[in-house]
Amino acid sequence: MNLVWFRNDLRLADNPALYHALQDSKNTVALFVLYPKQHQVHGEAPNKYDFIQAHVNDLVERLKKIGVQSIIKTVPMFSNTAALVSEITAQYAIKQVFFNASYWPNEQQRDQQVVGCLKKLNIDVHSYDSNYLLPPATVRKSDGSMYHVFTPYKNKFIEMLMADYALPLAVPQSENVDTANFAEVGDSEVADSLNQFPEHLHALWPIGEVAATARLKAFVTDNDYADERDFPAIDGTSSISPYLAIGVLSARQCLAVALKTQGEAAFYSTWVSELIWRDYYNDLMYCYPRLAKHRTFKADAVDYWQHNPVLFQQWQAGKTGFPLVDAGMRQLSQEGWMHNRVRMVVAGFLCKLCLLDWRLGEAHFMAHLLDGDLASNNGGWQWSSATGCDAAPYFRIFNPTTQSKKFDPDGTYIRKYVPELVAVSSKAIHDPKAEVRAACGYPEPVIDYRSARANALSWFKDNPLSESG
DNA sequence: CGGAAGTTGAG
DNA sequence: TCAACTTCC
Numbered sequence: 264m265n266l267v268w269f270r271n272d273l274r275l276a277d278n279p280a281l282y283h284a285l286q287d288s289k290n291t292v293a294l295f296v297l298y299p300k301q302h303q304v305h306g307e308a309p310n311k312y313d314f315i316q317a318h319v320n321d322l323v324e325r326l327k328k329i330g331v332q333s334i335i336k337t338v339p340m341f342s343n344t345a346a347l348v349s350e351i352t353a354q355y356a357i358k359q360v361f362f363n364a365s366y367w368p369n370e371q372q373r374d375q376q377v378v379g380c381l382k383k384l385n386i387d388v389h390s391y392d393s394n395y396l397l398p399p400a401t402v403r404k405s406d407g408s409m410y411h412v413f414t415p416y417k418n419k420f421i422e423m424l425m426a427d428y429a430l431p432l433a434v435p436q437s438e439n440v441d442t443a444n445f446a447e448v449g450d451s452e453v454a455d456s457l458n459q460f461p462e463h464l465h466a467l468w469p470i471g472e473v474a475a476t477a478r479l480k481a482f483v484t485d486n487d488y489a490d491e492r493d494f495p496a497i498d499g500t501s502s503i504s505p506y507l508a509i510g511v512l513s514a515r516q517c518l519a520v521a522l523k524t525q526g527e528a529a530f531y532s533t534w535v536s537e538l539i540w541r542d543y544y545n546d547l548m549y550c551y552p553r554l555a556k557h558r559t560f561k562a563d564a565v566d567y568w569q570h571n572p573v574l575f576q577q578w579q580a581g582k583t584g585f586p587l588v589d590a591g592m593r594q595l596s597q598e599g600w601m602h603n604r605v606r607m608v609v610a611g612f613l614c615k616l617c618l619l620d621w622r623l624g625e626a627h628f629m630a631h632l633l634d635g636d637l638a639s640n641n642g643g644w645q646w647s648s649a650t651g652c653d654a655a656p657y658f659r660i661f662n663p664t665t666q667s668k669k670f671d672p673d674g675t676y677i678r679k680y681v682p683e684l685v686a687v688s689s690k691a692i693h694d695p696k697a698e699v700r701a702a703c704g705y706p707e708p709v710i711d712y713r714s715a716r717a718n719a720l721s722w723f724k725d726n727p728l729s730e731s732g
Numbered sequence: 733c734g735g736a737a738g739t740t741g742a743g
Numbered sequence: 744t745c746a747a748c749t750t751c752c
Contacts, residue, residue: 493733607733646733658752659734666734716735720752 264355265291267331268348268362270370272393272510273318274472275325277431279391280361285331285435292355293326293333295319296347300339305369305637306629310599313460314468314633315509320458321471330440341373345380352386360386363393363510366549367637368556395542396424396514399549409550413653417539421530424518431516467598468505468633475506476516483520489533495591495602496675501534504634505600507541514538544642547652554641557622564650565657565726568620575619577709578612579627581681584700584708586692587667588612590680597680599633604670610647611661616715618722621648649723657723660716667693681705 265284272278284291297319302312323333334355338347351357360381365374378388392398402420403409410416460470469475482501491499506512517538521529529535548554559566577583581592591605601609606628613624625644629635645651649659671677674692678685683705687695700707 604733611734655733656752660752662735724752 264288264357266294266352266355266357266360267291268294268296268360269319269322270296270362270365270510271508272363272513273315273322274511274513275322275329275434276472276476277393277513277516278363279393279432280363280389281331282432282435283389283391284359284361285329285437287359289330289437291331292357293323293331294348294351295323295333295335296344297335297337298340299337301341301369304340306626307635308599308629308631308633310461310464310631311505311509311633311635314464314470314505314599317458317460317470318472318509318511325472327442327445328440329435329437330442331437332442332445341369342376344373345376348377349380349384352381352384357386359389361389361391364390364398365394366399366545368552393515394510394513395545396420396428396518396538397542399542399546402546409547411652413540413543416543417536420539420542425527425530428518429515431513431519464599464633467600472511475503475511478506479503479512479517479520483517483534484524486534492533493604493670494676495605496671496673496679500603502600504636508634508636514541540642541636541639544638547642548638554645555637559650560645560652560654561650564648565723566650569618571617571619574617574709575613575623577706578609578617578619578624582706583612583710584706585612585663585667586674586677586681586684586695586705587671588663590671590677593680595628595631599631601632602676604666605676606643607647608661608663608666610644611655612663614644614648615657615660615719616663616710616712618719621645621650658720660719662712662716664694664712 265288267281267284272280275281281293297316299312319335323335326333334351336347336351338344348360352360362374365371374390381388397420402416402423410419479501482503486499486501488499488501491497503512503517507514507517518529518535521532521535525532551560554560578588578592581589581596583589587605588609591601591609594605595601610621610624613619614621621644624647625640628640628644632640642651646654649655649657667677673689674684674687677692683703684692684695687699687703691699695703695705697707
């Protein structure tokens with residue numbers, strides 16, 4: 264019997280572990296392990312946990328249709344996995360285990376423990392690279408070192424990708440499936456909790472690989488991404504990040520769909536460039552595991568931030584008195600997602616105008632995002648705080664009001680998430696006058712932009728950064 | 733994946 | 744008066 268261990272790859276299509284296990288033998292079972300405690304320790308969003316569970320549920324049903332039975336288990340932590348897996352291999356007489364590789368420190372440690380355990384039991388292990396366009400450590404400078412600037416990395420990346428890219432694997436098919444003797448396998452309390460994903464989020468983030476694939480295809484065949492992606496009131500982004508984060512979709516599928524509609528121009532498209540950022544930040548964390556441990560990329564980065572819990576709470580709650588910032592923060596807590604332009608604005612606000620520790624922002628995002636991804640989130644926050652690799656320089660400070668006028672000119676996005684301001688005119692909404700704020704019950708700005716900017720510039724200037732870590 | 737401030741030159 | 748451009752942070 265073969266065992267496919269599903270992790271951050273909750274899909275049937277383009278899933279090498281599943282594909283090769285079934286190629287080898289139809290006698291294959293699937294394993295899902297849920298880690299409620301580990302999820303908490305990692306500070307990930309409770310809604311993300313439910314999102315994962317809902318997708319496990321969906322996948323179990325679809326696996327059934329291709330004749331694959333599923334085992335669902337819950338253990339507290341990654342460290343409990345090895346014992347669980349060896350128990351299961353004994354129970355089901357497993358001869359081979361298939362999975363798609365993970366690259367982050369805790370996940371790698373878990374996988375090494377499991378693999379070590381399986382080797383001792385004389386069980387063959389097959390692992391595949393599947394969740395990124397290219398495996399980490401593929402793209403390196405001629406001296407073998409990691410690129411510390413994105414653009415040359417991307418150029419090399421595209422060159423290598425074009426030379427040899429993998430087309431997505433098909434969904435395995437099976438004929439004459441007989442599920443009559445499929446037992447209900449797994450923890451009963453797991454089955455009961457598989458559909459906790461909040462009702463109001465279903466409309467925004469439909470459950471299932473079929474729905475996610477449809478969303479991807481609809482986006483790629485009809486978008487004006489390069490021109491519209493910066494306007495949060497427009498549905499101009501792909502909005503597939505929650506599915507990518509848990510592997511309901513793969514990056515290679517994204518690329519393949521883009522290639523199908525645009526041809527090779529897709530490699531140089533703005534959207535694929537964003538996919539390459541995802542690979543880049545993962546590769547960076549693979550190369551520098553300290554990034555996963557709350558360390559700055561730049562060794563000498565400014566790392567002594569203001570202590571101001573009240574200001575942090577105002578930011579979290581979306582009550583800073585800066586309409587675009589507040590709209591973004593409220594979208595995050597309501598929807599588990601924030602438009603990327605606004606992410607940059609709220610992050611810059613926290614790091615460079617409030618001078619609060621970027622790790623607070625990183626943790627808050629992780630605690631609410633459905634698409635919370637260790638490497639991308641860390642990369643984004645270190646970009647915003649000027650502490651990261653190829654980060655925004657310290658003097659590049661977003662003016663939240665200017666950004667608002669530029670990217671939400673008529674205030675549509677603001678009104679959607681800051682209902683206090685629905686009646687304020689498009690001209691006034693970006694920075695309402697004190698009387699208007701008072702009348703609407705909307706707070707005064709919690710910081711003075713001009714002095715905050717000047718303060719930040721001098722603070723960073725007194726703490727010079729080297730160009731790389 | 734800026735912004736502020738200063739300069740220039742057209743109208 | 745104000746784009747468009749330059750420079751510095």
